Amino acid sequence: MMNNKSGIRRLVLDVLKPHNPSIVELAGVLGDVEGVDGVNLSLYEMDQKTENVKITLEGLDLDYELIRQEIENMGAVVHSVDEIAAGKKIIEEVETHQDR
Amino acid sequence: MMNNKSGIRRLVLDVLKPHNPSIVELAGVLGDVEGVDGVNLSLYEMDQKTENVKITLEGLDLDYELIRQEIENMGAVVHSVDEIAAGKKIIEEVETHQDR
Amino acid sequence: MMNNKSGIRRLVLDVLKPHNPSIVELAGVLGDVEGVDGVNLSLYEMDQKTENVKITLEGLDLDYELIRQEIENMGAVVHSVDEIAAGKKIIEEVETHQDR
């Protein structure tokens, strides 16, 4: 879907969070952030005190700082930005020989 | 399918249940919960007394507390929320180099 | 395909059957059961006396007890219900990090 304004279309974040607030509450908050069409949180590791969650967000013009702030307000921290797509449409990463 | 109200669109739960009530009864109950368009229960482990079931639910505005309550009413327990999608549309988790 | 009546949409059964009646006869019987749109029987193990068959059934409102009865009438037994989908539409199981 092309849109002639270029902006951030997708963010994939590696986030470390405490058990509380829960992943359900964090999803609700991020789902309501301005510019976010949808958010997917997938849990990939859990230990006694913390959870590692991969957060995928998509929208027409995502505001990374605002999103990072909301995550930090919930006591969590962005460990790294693992993927980001920007421009007039979302481009997928292309697998190359170097990846195989 | 975009819908301008943001809410929880998908829940993937890791659930521990006794053999009774059966997975068929649990599916019937969860399929009728308010806001649930569809539910998928897949059995991944079974031992003498219990069953580990992955439950995937989708809808426009899922009520996690209501769903958790229904599961507990059937003698089962939510072990963890493994994935959750929220917002105006369902966003899929994007595989990154860190996952490979 | 949404249908506002929620019911069982898919059943995946692990079934142990004798060589006779044959898998062809069992398919014919299950294909005619009330509420069944389609059935898929796939053989995954065979020894001298028995066959392990995975049976996938889909419909708008599957009657598990009726299906189980038909299977038992043919001398076979349902070993486990490995997957069940219910509600207004079929939801597929979502692969999570825990599955990988």
Add this chain to the structure above:
Amino acid sequence: MMNNKSGIRRLVLDVLKPHNPSIVELAGVLGDVEGVDGVNLSLYEMDQKTENVKITLEGLDLDYELIRQEIENMGAVVHSVDEIAAGKKIIEEVETHQDR
């Protein structure tokens, strides 16, 4: 594609055949059998005297006995029925945790 008459929609057969008649001749014969929309023969093993062939047939109302007879007329034998789909539409086998 739904059709309100339920019948056998797909057969996957494991067949042992001599080198002659050839796989091409067998395909021609089975492609012309009443009720067969299409047939796929894939060779998976060959030794000095015989060939192991997987035969996939699809149609609206396949006649297994007629098909088995045609295969035997060509000097081959059905070793097993590995998959069969019946009903108003073709349902695909669903991969479960037990398969992984």
Add this chain to the structure above:
Amino acid sequence: MMNNKSGIRRLVLDVLKPHNPSIVELAGVLGDVEGVDGVNLSLYEMDQKTENVKITLEGLDLDYELIRQEIENMGAVVHSVDEIAAGKKIIEEVETHQDR
């Protein structure tokens, strides 16, 4: 795409050829054979004198003898027919538990 005349719709051949004529020339010849809609030649092994090529052909009514003759006219030989599809439409081979 259904066509009420049943014939051979796809052939997959394992062919051994000398370096000359080249794979490009062989492709040109086979692409022009009566009844061939398209041909794909993929090189999977090469040694000092010969090349092993997998040739996939599709059409409404392929003439295997004519195709085999054209291949032999180019100094090559059909080692085996690895797959053949016939009937009113192309049916794909279905993967079964036995293949996994």
Add this chain to the structure above:
Amino acid sequence: MMNNKSGIRRLVLDVLKPHNPSIVELAGVLGDVEGVDGVNLSLYEMDQKTENVKITLEGLDLDYELIRQEIENMGAVVHSVDEIAAGKKIIEEVETHQDR
């Protein structure tokens, strides 16, 4: 989508960058470059001082020199061009036997 002017349609670059400016800033800059429809940056390695990022760009007529310059202006360097697609439409790389 065919366009009768042939130009560079896709670039996949292996880029080494310092932590600052961030991958988010780099995405914003590249998303705005003339001729870029979309850009995807995926992080595949990070150490104390640098990050290895794979950058996929698509557009109708990408200007490699301009893109390379923008990347260098941000203190990063193009390590290699891993894939490039040009012409009237984007052609995907085809996996061959040699790749398997």
Add this chain to the structure above:
Amino acid sequence: MMNNKSGIRRLVLDVLKPHNPSIVELAGVLGDVEGVDGVNLSLYEMDQKTENVKITLEGLDLDYELIRQEIENMGAVVHSVDEIAAGKKIIEEVETHQDR
């Protein structure tokens, strides 16, 4: 997309090239060759002096000799033709049991 003139529709070439001219220049040249709709160059090996590149070209009637000549004019050499598709439409290679 059927076209009643049969010709070469796809070429997949294994090419050895010097570092200069660059893969970007080679893509530009090949993208402009008569009959080429699109070209994809993917780098799979690089050492001190040379690069191994897989080149996939598609069009309605590719001229292999012209393409080979353009490649050689750039100081590179076609190591082998790994895949070629010809006829009225592009047929994909079909994976057989022998490939698994």
